[in-house]
Amino acid sequence: MSQKATSCQYVFSDVQQPNLPLIHGQDVSCIFEGKEAVVALNKVNFGIEEGKITAIIGESGSGKSTLLRIIYGLLEPASGEVRYRGWLVPTRKDKLIPGHDAMKLVSQGFDDLNLYAKVWDNVASQLPNTDLERKRLKTEAVLAKLRIDHLAQKRVADLSGGEKQRVAICRALINDPEVLLMDEPFNQVDAAFRDDLQQDIQQIVAETGLTVLLVSHDPAEVLAMADYLIVMKNGLIVDQGNPHDLYYRPKNPYTARLLAKSNVLTPEQAAVLKLESQQLIAIHQEFVHWQEAEDGAFWIKDFRFRGMFTEVILGNAQLTLHALQYPAAEVKKNTRIDILVSAVHYFEA
Known part of the structure; x- marks a missing residue:
């Protein structure tokens, strides 16, 4: 067929x-x-x-x-x-x-790859020997497209996980x-x-x-x-x-x-933030803001440094929210705060 x-x-x-x-x-x-x-x-x-x-x-x-x-x-x-x-x-x-x-399927475990054969042989073996020049040119082209032509003579067993993934994709793509x-x-x-x-795959699709x-x-x-x-x-x-x-x-x-990783709140939890809703609501972490306030009803419960940003856990005895602080800055636990919400998503019943 x-x-x-x-x-x-x-x-x-x-x-x-x-x-x-x-x-x-x-x-x-x-x-x-x-x-x-x-x-x-x-x-x-x-x-x-x-x-x-x-x-x-x-x-x-x-x-x-x-x-x-x-x-x-x-x-x-x-x-x-x-x-x-x-x-x-x-x-x-x-x-x-x-x-x-x-269709062609690329599985997680590289089950189709011959680990002890060269990259070239793994890919070229998917084409018949009826036209050897076409087989050579097509193998060269697909290896170049996935940027592993320099690995052609290496054994698959000697490659990194990412390189093996590219070989598996080449095997899948060579028959168009x-x-x-x-x-x-x-x-x-x-x-x-x-x-x-990801960009290589997007380019191939385009x-x-x-x-x-x-x-x-x-x-x-x-x-x-x-x-x-x-x-x-x-x-x-x-x-x-x-x-x-x-x-x-x-x-x-x-x-x-x-x-x-949105904060999903019940109507009762939303009311703690003075938000009215009859259904569940979602507040994305990037839409949760705060400012220090000596008499604030909330406080910073914990924080996790994530590199460019800090994930901050804040709330009170009734409510816990996760928020993003970008760029990352010093955060002190138990600091009293007011919470400000810039956007809310209301789910339908």
Whole structure:
């Protein structure tokens, strides 16, 4: 089956559904059977647009890696369906070798890499020997694009985690997939090199129209590079949308805590700050301010130096808030203060 072909070769009864996003999931569930059944996904619905970077984010056990594997066809949903270009994604029951032909998956553990072979051989081995000159030129090009051409003759076993990640991405990209799936792609990449790898991926998307779907638990990663976010919790999609919108206008308190480490307050806690609300509210740390006051109703409970800024814990016996102080400056515990809030997000009922 070519990348542009239908899934009828594998799913004979399938009929293409028009006017869907590139990847479309409807009521997708996944249950792992054991002593007790574990519901990994519970009737989730989603759409992945072509030529964009979409990130699935959530805490460990939220179902994000399971969703990635269902999209690729490694797992079969217990109910619902996933479609690619309107055609059903074939699964293990449909194909001898699972995995959609138009997609490539880069896993966390570099399982596909031959650690004792050279970088060049790991990447070039993905191409046939029918045209050796094309094979050489294409291998050179993809290594250069990921900036590891200088490592071509090194063994993979001798590389750093970040360099191995780049080799794994090169192996995935050399056959020009339409979709690149990545499971925690920056886990083993040093912070100093993470930005460079993110920018390289963004550049490849801009140049080729590649669609990228990645799984992450780190808000800093996805806010920096994703065009669209899917937020998962306990097998459910609790929020999805543009990263900017989800950061400042989350629909779910979990999203506010995950993306912004926001202070989520009950109506009773909000009243301590003289804020009226009938529902939960969120106050991002950067919107909490204070000033010293001898008779202040609040005080600084603790602080944590974070480098460029200080995380300050403040409040009173009824309330604890986290705030950011930028630039970092001297903070004294037990200093009496007044609290000022510059922005509040009110969740709908």
